[in-house]
Amino acid sequence: MTTRSTRPAVFFDRDGVLNHDTSYLFESAKFKWIDGAREAVRLVNQSGYFAFIVTNQSGVARGLYEESDVLTLHCWMADELAAVGAHIDAFEYCPDHPEAPIERYRRDSHRRKPAPGMITDLMTRFPVAADRSILIGDQPRDLEAARAAGIRGLLFREGNLETFVRQALGSH
Template identity: 85%
Template sequence: MTATSTRPAVFFDRDGVLNHDAGYLFEAAKFEWMDGAREAVRLVNEAGYFAFVVTNQSGVARGFYEESDVHALHRWMAEQLALAGAHIDAFEYCPDHPEAVIDRYRRDSHRRKPGPGMITDLMMRFPVAADKSILIGDKPSDLEAAEAAGIRGLLFREGNLETFVRQALSLLA
């Protein structure tokens, strides 16, 4: 691919960035959007960036919920975002954990943050301009994953996500 066919991307962590971290969240009924989250995704869409979600989901490995529950929540999120005129280009999650109670998920995975695998997998599937892309996370492991993938990581702690994203995009322009 040529440089002209690539686009920048914003990789969003899910829990603690797009939604309040309720701990092992898998039910839409318990999902609470972060202030400005839907508007932030719409802002990314309107700027012509890819919008991706990259989320560790060790609750699967721990037996708290199934992968189908993760898919169902992501479908619900996509529906809610569509109502706000926004969309996510792809959701990626890692169900693995080295101390999993479910055997098939008990492993060290390069996809589990701080590993870069979810990000690099998306960059292989989509024409992402890595030098103009960012990850927004709420934990040091998110920033480590971004650095390992060769993109800039920004730490979001609290406040309005739309305001945060607007400032982040202005730095990239």
């Protein structure tokens, strides 16, 4: 059995952390980056951490947009990040909601935060050092998901995300 060398990761919530939360965002024309967000991702990359996005997207379950819209926006974000020399190693989203009007998305999912499934799925696919990894979220459910996955969760409310990440990585 071979062992892969592990690296720490930063798991970013999307809406409210990387971009301003405008409620059920799926269009790049309405997307507005949080100050320092692109630079924060670049800092994570340069520090040797994996950079992941883990985001609940119940707008799909509510019929407000399609999964293809989420993927299109994530591709656009990847292009925007590449323009400043940054990248996301994997985008994860959960379209499910237990009270969804669209039946195929109406379920309690182990991937919907506060459940840890998106995080644990990524830790299975990538050689993540959980003891040195963090999740940055803007809601208590993000911190609950981090705790359930066995990683540290940090609450980001406002300000410059690069400054916040620099402090978080420095204290880790």
